Amino acid sequence: MKVKKYIAPTMSEAMNLVRVELGNDAVILNSKVIQTGGFLGFFKKRSVEVIAAVDPTPKAVPKVKEKQKLPPVKQPKIDFIKEPTIVADTIKQSNVNVSPTSLDKSSTDLLKELADLKDLVKNIPNTNGQESVQFLYPEPIQKINRRLADQEVSPHIKDELLSLLLEKWYVDGANHTDEVIIEWAKNELNNRFSPYSYGEITFEKKYVNVVGPTGVGKTTTLAKIAADCALKYKKKVALITTDTYRIGAIEQLKTYAKILSIPLEVCYNLEDFKNACDTFRDFDVVLIDTAGRNFRNKQYVEDLKKVINYDEEMETLLVLALTSKQRDMEDIYKQFSIIKINKFIFTKADETSNFGAMVNLIDKYKIGVAYITNGQDVPDDMMSANSEIISKLILGVEQHERSS
Known part of the structure; x- marks a missing residue:
């Protein structure tokens, strides 16, 4: 040999x-x-x-x-x-x-x-x-390889993970069960993605700007966050919407605001926005629902910056649907990246079994995740995200645990 x-x-x-x-x-x-x-x-x-x-x-x-x-x-x-x-x-x-x-x-x-x-x-x-x-992959590692390929995880992430697993396999004696290899893979993915910022809003900044295209469940997600702040953390919450292009969105948000007993201001121009900010000056957190098309206009963003200091007062969350193609998600990110995106929100996790685009975007743009939503119920069907949850989704750990 x-x-x-x-x-x-x-x-x-x-x-x-x-x-x-x-x-x-x-x-x-x-x-x-x-x-x-x-x-x-x-x-x-x-x-x-x-x-x-x-x-x-x-x-x-x-x-x-x-x-x-x-x-x-x-x-x-x-x-x-x-x-x-x-x-x-x-x-x-x-x-x-x-x-x-x-x-x-x-x-x-x-x-x-x-x-x-x-x-x-x-x-x-x-x-x-x-x-x-x-290429010499033992069968338990081959299963991880197939799972990552099915999830459409980027090749460089997959190859680096498999290399680490293969090295550990030989160092530890080259004889391990599927469960052990899955645990290794989960830990390695968790280590890879843990440096980024995750989890629900921290109330360090008064204004939370929720942006995203139409059809991703942005308004429903905003209502879930509002309910979480008011019911779970007992915060004084207010809502502002600038999404005046869709009358249905305004009525939907008004309904949620009424149920939660939260004040809502509809802003049609910059002057309305200034007045709303002044009205809510004594509130703990103000959640802002914006129209997706606004952020294609650089002047709109510049005007908002005259009212709110984005760096000191504003946290921006970009909402993306997991049912979308990764290429479309990247185009949306580029559209909204005219302002700083602090975290992602991924919706419609209940409508797909493929989560590869989520880790690919985290890895590419070095941005963590605030929430993952998995249904329409308010205030339920939303979980605070972290790297361990995301690693489990990619590897199908929860499904494996339920079936075993």
Whole structure:
């Protein structure tokens, strides 16, 4: 067996190196993310280290004429490469104890283990139509791979997670149940997304601006937040709506305000908005419902900034529906990013089983999530979000727990 280590900037580049040098029958024994280069511990580059192997079985001897004598065929040897440290590391990872007197037996055991592991190998799809190198994912990790692919999680997030799981798999003895691997994956995703800001509004800022396109459940979500503030936290809450384009939205919000005994001001222009802010100057929190089309107009935003200090007084939440395509969500974000978006709100979680776009947007824009809604009931059907809840949704942990 020929074993060799490759270091490349990305997993795909490392796989190409394996394919070129060892061929399409190669398998990956281990892979991990490493830091290389740098100066005095700084400016290190992130790379991927892959240990690959190939089993050099003898090629079939071509048929010859009966009278022609064949040269003696030598039995193929196990070709350990020259780098002794790589061989030692690889054998160590395979849990094989090697002594000078037992090298042949150890080699046989290693080949047997490799043959057994090959049964777990799946081919990585190749868009160029070329045959891909077999990548060694144990079955429990393959299940995570399939789950992330079904959820349409971005390839770079998926590849980095699988690399971490594979490294942990070999370090911890290469024998774990599906439940253990799911827990590993949940913890790794939780660690990846936990640095961002999550959870319900903190009342650090008086004005909460809820923005988003029509049809995502923005007005209903605003009513849920208002009910949460008034009933759960006993805050003095007021509502302002500038969404005068949709009469139905105004009537809907008026109904919610009446039920919750919360005052509502409808603002048709900047002067109305100034007056509403003055009317509610003694309130704890003022929730603002805006028209989606307003934020396409830069002047509208600039005018609002004359009334409210966005940096010191305003928290802005962008509402997106999980039933939308990720590409559409990104276009909406760009439309509203004329102002600072503090957190996302994702609605309609009950209408889809695909949550990949949620983590992709968090990862791309480095913005956390305030709430996730899963129905129309006010004040119910809304939960405060955190990285653990999001990790469970992606991995289907709650569904798995219910079925087990």
